[in-house]
Amino acid sequence: MQRLYRNCYEMDRKCYEAYGLSEDLLMEHAAEGMARLIRERFEAGARVFIVAGPGNNGADGIALARLLQGRFEVGIFLPMGARSAMAKLQLERARRVGVRECEEMEEAECLVDAIFGAGLSRPLSEEIAALVETMNAMEGFKLACDIPTGLDEGGRPLPTAFRADATVTMGALKEALYLDAAKEYVGEIRCVDLGIDRLLYEEESRSYLLEADDFDPPLRSDRLAAHKGSFGHAALFCGEKEGAGIIAATAAARFGAGLTTLVVHEKVWAPPFLMRATTVPPKATAIAIGMGLGEYFEEELLQKEVVDSSLPIVLDADAFSKPELLQVLHQEHRKIVITPHPAEFVRLWRILSKEELSVEAVQADRFDLARRFSALFPHVVLLLKGANPIIAHLGELFVNPLGSPVLAKGGSGDVLSGLIVALLAQGYEALDAAIQGSLALALAARKWEGADYGMLSTDLIKMLVHLD
Incomplete structure (x- = not known):
């Protein structure tokens, strides 16, 4: 660093x-x-x-x-x-x-x-x-x-x-x-x-550049008597675009979560290693919501299962269009990571500050806007996606320059949310989860040896096993 x-x-x-x-x-x-x-x-x-x-x-x-x-x-x-x-x-x-x-x-x-x-x-x-x-x-x-x-x-x-x-x-x-x-x-x-x-x-x-050597993968070799519960239980809401939730949950399972559950309210197809439930499991240790969410869940359920919860949380994608979910940002004693891309940051900022921004304005002033957000919500970890993602927390900025055009494809952001919630479920602090998840995503993309245009998010998840 x-x-x-x-x-x-x-x-x-x-x-x-x-x-x-x-x-x-x-x-x-x-x-x-x-x-x-x-x-x-x-x-x-x-x-x-x-x-x-x-x-x-x-x-x-x-x-x-x-x-x-x-x-x-x-x-x-x-x-x-x-x-x-x-x-x-x-x-x-x-x-x-x-x-x-x-x-x-x-x-x-x-x-x-x-x-x-x-x-x-x-x-x-x-x-x-x-x-x-x-x-x-x-x-x-x-x-x-x-x-x-x-x-x-x-x-x-x-x-x-x-x-x-x-x-x-x-x-x-x-x-x-x-x-x-x-x-x-x-x-x-x-x-x-x-x-x-x-x-x-x-x-x-108070600004830092992340490097490949800063990546520290989750380890299990020092916990010889561990069981699946020792590595947390990640619960991910699976909404209208169910593929996004499944991709994120698959990434969470691949990145060390001991148990991974999709929260749904109707049956969806999912890989057999993912569990399904209609509410957040009582033993869940972290949750993620927003990926392909749409209007799938009723506001009452979201209030009960997400806003009124104290579990560590990742907010992504559609969550930034829902004022009811953004109440979470005011919970100062909760581990919170948000992962907007520039257009989602525009929607988020409009709800939080009533200020109108354009995507162009966000991209032109990424550092200053990250600092402004961190001044308003210092306890929240902001991961502003982009070619060089910026992670902001308590007024400090961490920049990840390791990404590549391989990641410019739908599903990459869902993988990122899965990586971060997996680490939160395992007990990581919110800032560490965001940094390590961001580094893992970038380094996994670098392991891809095919054509830049040819990688799928599922390929990206497979590359995670080659990180060390």
């Missing part, structure tokens, strides 16, 4: 004031971090072409050109010249070692974007937007310096952005790199130190 930050300005200032490091020294380390990646990927003599902006992001790129000169065939293009003091200084140094300055774009095996870095606050000019599109259309490996040109401080394209195969970011990881909208632009993300170890550079943060 790594820390995430909105920006690094204060940490850079600490380097100058507390550690006596110069801007020049930090820039040298930034450039060396990019040079290291290029040396790893390319043989000596490869063509590297760097497009540098007029400010300090451009200065990083110019310093990179100097570091690569001699080993590689380097060209540099400065469409707006060098304006900042550091850009001018780095350009003078590059000229002294013989870096070739170009008057137009050239093809290369490696194309480096060092036009604008973090902090962009206005749309790109027509000229620079056209230049970025030209760069995107070129062949070769594409590397972005700090953040792809065209992404603003929140990670939104303005209106277009450089599509990098890799981004070398400086000092610490930035939230902007992990907004859903940024995922198509950043590629592989590498963070490089700026003259001191990250432990000294970084400050406290």
Whole structure:
């Protein structure tokens, strides 16, 4: 798990004031971090072409050109010249070692974007937007310096952005790199130190990036005298679209719940390892509701079995259209996990706050909206689905960047609900259940070896047995 930050300005200032490091020294380390990646990927003599902006992001790129000169065939293009003091200084140094300055774009095996870095606050000019599109259309490996040109401080394209195969970011990881909208632009993300170890550079943060190593699967080997009741009893409401409930319950059973029951009020077909009941079983240890729910259950039953219950709960899908079920969110001493996708969050937010949002607005401000929700309901664990799901609890954010397009298919969210309720049933805290369920879903998708378009939710459930 790594820390995430909105920006690094204060940490850079600490380097100058507390550690006596110069801007020049930090820039040298930034450039060396990019040079290291290029040396790893390319043989000596490869063509590297760097497009540098007029400010300090451009200065990083110019310093990179100097570091690569001699080993590689380097060209540099400065469409707006060098304006900042550091850009001018780095350009003078590059000229002294013989870096070739170009008057137009050239093809290369490696194309480096060092036009604008973090902090962009206005749309790109027509000229620079056209230049970025030209760069995107070129062949070769594409590397972005700090953040792809065209992404603003929140990670939104303005209106277009450089599509990098890799981004070398400086000092610490930035939230902007992990907004859903940024995922198509950043590629592989590498963070490089700026003259001191990250432990000294970084400050406290309430945002974190999840990693594969954070996954900790449910274990049974330390409970040799256990029986099925030792691992909880998950009850999942199976509604109008019964397939959603069955998928979720199957995932719960696969992920360690000792017993799994579908709550129904008429007979449905289900795998033989799933039990069926018309009410929540008295020994249930967690419940999940919303997946394909529709208008299947009467309000009186929902009040009795869900709202008046104290069992840990997962709310998903259709639950976010039902004000009666959302009463649960006010129960401060209950373990609660909610898993809306952006459109469901719009409906949820409208009921809770009376504020109208669009899906586009949610996607543009995912981090801030997750924080706002957590401020209103700090005890509730929000898992806002997306390309990079955000988990919010008690004002802290956890971002899962491990998902893939394999998951962009109906049923994936039902699997997620099943994973989380299975962990709640086994006694996990709500935050841990959400984090581990989210990681399990993403890692299971990565185990799929078939075509991206070909995976079914049932295949995803089968992949769970290969996680370790």
